[in-house]
Amino acid sequence: MEITMPIVVNLDVMLAMRKMSSGELAERIGITQANLSILKTGKAKAVRFSTLTQICKTLECQPGDILEYRQEE
Amino acid sequence: MGGVYIMRNYLKSTKLPVILSRVVIFLIVLLLLFLPRIILWYLGLRGFAVIQDLYLHIVIFCYLCILPILLALLCLDRLLWQINKGDVFVEGNITMICVISWCCFVTSLFAAVATFFYPPFIFVAIVMFFGGVILRVVRDVFAKAVFLQGENDFTI
Numbered sequence: 153m154e155i156t157m158p159i160v161v162n163l164d165v166m167l168a169m170r171k172m173s174s175g176e177l178a179e180r181i182g183i184t185q186a187n188l189s190i191l192k193t194g195k196a197k198a199v200r201f202s203t204l205t206q207i208c209k210t211l212e213c214q215p216g217d218i219l220e221y222r223q224e225e
Numbered sequence: 226m227g228g229v230y231i232m233r234n235y236l237k238s239t240k241l242p243v244i245l246s247r248v249v250i251f252l253i254v255l256l257l258l259f260l261p262r263i264i265l266w267y268l269g270l271r272g273f274a275v276i277q278d279l280y281l282h283i284v285i286f287c288y289l290c291i292l293p294i295l296l297a298l299l300c301l302d303r304l305l306w307q308i309n310k311g312d313v314f315v316e317g318n319i320t321m322i323c324v325i326s327w328c329c330f331v332t333s334l335f336a337a338v339a340t341f342f343y344p345p346f347i348f349v350a351i352v353m354f355f356g357g358v359i360l361r362v363v364r365d366v367f368a369k370a371v372f373l374q375g376e377n378d379f380t381i
Binding site for chain 2: 183188190196197198199200
């Protein structure tokens with residue numbers, strides 16, 4: 153049984169705003185495309201602060217711009 | 226230099242159990258073939274007169290005990306093969322450990338019943354029971370490790 157996390161990672165919006173592809177982001181922040189895909193599809197169970205720092209630095213945004221809390225129904 | 230020494234020892238340590246388990250499987254298969262003769266020889270060595278019923282009971286219970294042990298060894302071989310492949314903390318390995326522990330418990334049960342015919346079987350029963358208990362603990366540790374591995378794999 154897959155448990156859906158209430159924390160949603162909205163990378164697609166920021167990637168579109170910065171006109172950057174997933175592959176390019178993955179390369180710049182130093183993670184594999186597979187791991188970035190895990191993050192984007194909501195399968196990640198945890199994010200390291202170091203990864204979050206790199207994402208925010210690369211996309212020039214705040215953590216709140218890419219992380220959203222959706223209350224479970 | 227130290228890293229090479231550790232790596233060499235690690236490689237030795239994963240190959241040796243595989244070799245040992247296959248040697249033991251081979252010996253157990255041989256034992257299955259020659260068990261009645263071995264028991265006859267053993268009873269003669271101990272100076273027991275070969276009472277037909279006692280001899281038959283010992284043979285039957287030895288076969289009953291050996292079959293779960295053989296299954297346990299085959300599972301152990303599979304488990305070691307998985308570990309050598311690099312799949313250590315996976316669900317399949319937990320199942321293998323579970324099967325091995327149940328084989329120990331079944332052997333312990335057969336040996337406990339056999340004690341009524343030949344008392345030294347009690348030592349086999351006790352050893353196999355404790356082996357099964359220890360393997361249940363190992364199984365729980367592996368299950369926790371699988372969970373932690375999953376958490377780690379999905380931590381970006």
